[in-house]
Amino acid sequence: MxxxxxxxxxxxxxxxxxxxxxxxxxxxxxxxxxxxxxxxxxxxxxxxxxxxxxxxxxxxxxxxxxxxxxxxxxxxxxxxxxxxxxxxxxxxxxxxxxxxxxxxxxxxxxxxxxxxxxxxxxxxxxxxxxxxxxxxxxxxxxxxxxxxxxxxxxxxxxxxxxxxxxxxxxxxxxxxxxxxxxxxxxxxxxxxxxxxxxxxxxxxxxxxxxxxxxxxxxxxxxxxxxxxxxxxxxxxxxxxxxxxxxxxRNASVQARVLGYGMTTDASNIVRPDATGVEPARAMQEALASAGLSVNDVASQMYVNAHGTGTSLNDATETRALKLAFGEHASRLQVSSTKSMTGHLIGAACGLETVACLIALQQQMLPPTINYETPDPECDLDYIPNVARAASVEFALNNSFGFGGHNVSLLLGRA
Incomplete structure (x- = not known):
């Protein structure tokens, strides 16, 4: 392979x-x-x-x-x-x-x-x-x-x-x-x-x-x-x-593709399953396919969240991150670049993969802008408003879609 x-x-x-x-x-x-x-x-x-x-x-x-x-x-x-x-x-x-x-x-x-x-x-x-x-x-x-x-x-x-x-x-x-x-x-x-x-x-x-x-x-x-x-x-x-x-051909490598996970909610054609179980499983599969554990990566990981800015999606994704990473979730550095780009629907993961590449290459994490009032249901580190210098070796790119589709793509620093 x-x-x-x-x-x-x-x-x-x-x-x-x-x-x-x-x-x-x-x-x-x-x-x-x-x-x-x-x-x-x-x-x-x-x-x-x-x-x-x-x-x-x-x-x-x-x-x-x-x-x-x-x-x-x-x-x-x-x-x-x-x-x-x-x-x-x-x-x-x-x-x-x-x-x-x-x-x-x-x-x-x-x-x-x-x-x-x-x-x-x-x-x-x-x-x-x-x-x-x-x-x-x-x-x-x-x-x-x-x-x-x-x-x-x-x-x-x-x-x-x-x-x-x-x-x-x-x-x-x-x-x-x-x-x-x-x-x-x-x-x-x-x-x-x-x-x-x-x-x-x-x-x-x-x-x-x-x-x-x-x-x-x-x-x-x-x-x-x-x-x-x-x-x-x-x-x-x-x-x-x-x-x-x-x-x-002596090409310059931007990043490595380490693993991925795919699941489906089978719950509702539009609304995500509020338990977050299947998005969490997609993240766990991405790590497992790369032979990594949450303990291996949590403190060295940037998560580009699906983060649409809707009430249900963001709370569900937070819940899923906690399910996937357990006690290590608080160490994650998470942001939604959709706060800046808007939602490109079918192109979202493609554009956000580029955002992950930039984070890994420059060791600077893009922020979640417009973050002013914390939500008790969304209580992780969302890199509020200002980019952050950080030492990260991994980037997890989450994309969730109507139909209950959940995708997590795991990248590694070159």
Whole structure:
């Protein structure tokens, strides 16, 4: 079985473009949330999100004809993948058959679905774009990455709501471990800041609605006064590689992939099981698969929490951390970078994997911003408001999704 390392990373986010700038932003405690400009928000209770300005990603790298056939989610995936390949020291053309692509997307193509449905209803069937299906199909993002860089190995999408890119990363790990690929481009992408997406999440009472005038303070994970998540768009992509292959080309290793765990609540399609039993088991499986115990890692671990800023999620995750780590939970250093980035849904774990890489490399832990009033149900160390210098050897990345999906990914310092 081949060991797996991370050799490249790429970021498209409303907080910052590029992994390096993203790292600076999260360590500075900045927010990427802003008033939405592409849609009418007049009748929406939440009028803010992690929207990426159109001029941050131009179409010149694709050409106007190609860009017309790509949803925003696909463009974000291609852009972040290009950066990840370049930082890995790999070529960006004719990559061939020993490289794979596994990209997570929770609401893939929602942007195109909204646009083309509106066109159908207002202009008639004859005005629907002939590119609608290949643009909104769930596998559009990895397919476009394949086309952009000449990848002929395994290429597919994983969709499990907010755990999508976590499951994608795990699939990518296994492709390398069993020798099917030397390298896999993986992570997640999402573009769901549409009227339909915003209205649907609002009807579920999942969104923050009291901070439209102050977007930077909207997401308050683990705080007593938290009142919901804020949706965002973007992509977080990493390059996974077998350790032998990376060594053979003298690649710079960003981190090691040590283990993972996957469970399902089987409790409710939307609400997490408040006991936290299954998320805790995912964390325990991640440690066990790496041959580590809680005592081995607790004092040297950074936890990037799922931390959405909803009342039930944050209390449940705290409970799960306590179940998984027992008496050692108080030694954990935990933060939610969603307080700064918002929730990228299917791309969340991909982007937060990059946050973990930054923490391990720089030995600086990103904070949970907007943490002001402790909640008795959330009583761990959440790295409040200011980044922290710390000696950490491990990072645990938690992602939980609608459907009861729980993913924990364990990384080790290079």
């Amino acid at each position: 081949h060991d797996v390392v991370i050799t490249g990373m790429g970021v498209v986010s409303s907080l910052a473009m590029g992994a390096e700038e993203f790292g600076r932003a999260i360590l500075a405690g900045k927010s990427g949330l802003r008033p939405l400009t592409r849609i009418c928000t007049e009748d929406l209770p939440c009028k803010i999100g992690g929207e990426i300005p159109d001029d941050w990603i131009g179409n010149e790298q694709y050409g106007p004809n190609v860009a017309r056939q790509m949803d925003r989610a696909s463009r974000y995936a291609v852009h972040a993948s290009r950066e990840a390949l370049l930082t890995a020291g790999l070529p960006i053309e004719n990559l061939g058959r020993r490289i794979g692509i596994v990209i997570g997307a929770g609401l893939s193509g929602l942007d195109t679905l909204q646009t083309q449905t509106e066109r159908l209803l207002t202009k008639g069937a004859g005005m629907v774009s002939p590119f609608t299906i290949p643009t909104l199909m769930p596998n559009a993002a990895p397919a476009n990455v394949s086309l952009a860089f000449g990848v002929t190995g395994p290429c597919y999408t994983v969709s499990s709501a907010c755990a999508s890119s976590g499951h994608a990363l795990i699939d990518a790990v296994e492709l390398i471990r069993r020798g099917a690929c030397d390298i896999v481009i993986t992570g997640g992408t999402e573009s769901s800041l549409t009227r339909l997406g915003m209205a649907a999440f609002a009807k579920m009472r999942a969104l923050s609605s009291n901070s439209n005038d102050n977007p930077a303070q909207a997401v308050r994970p683990f705080d007593l006064n938290r009142e919901g998540l804020v949706m965002s768009e973007g992509a977080g992509i990493v390059v996974l590689e077998s350790a032998e292959h990376a060594q053979s």
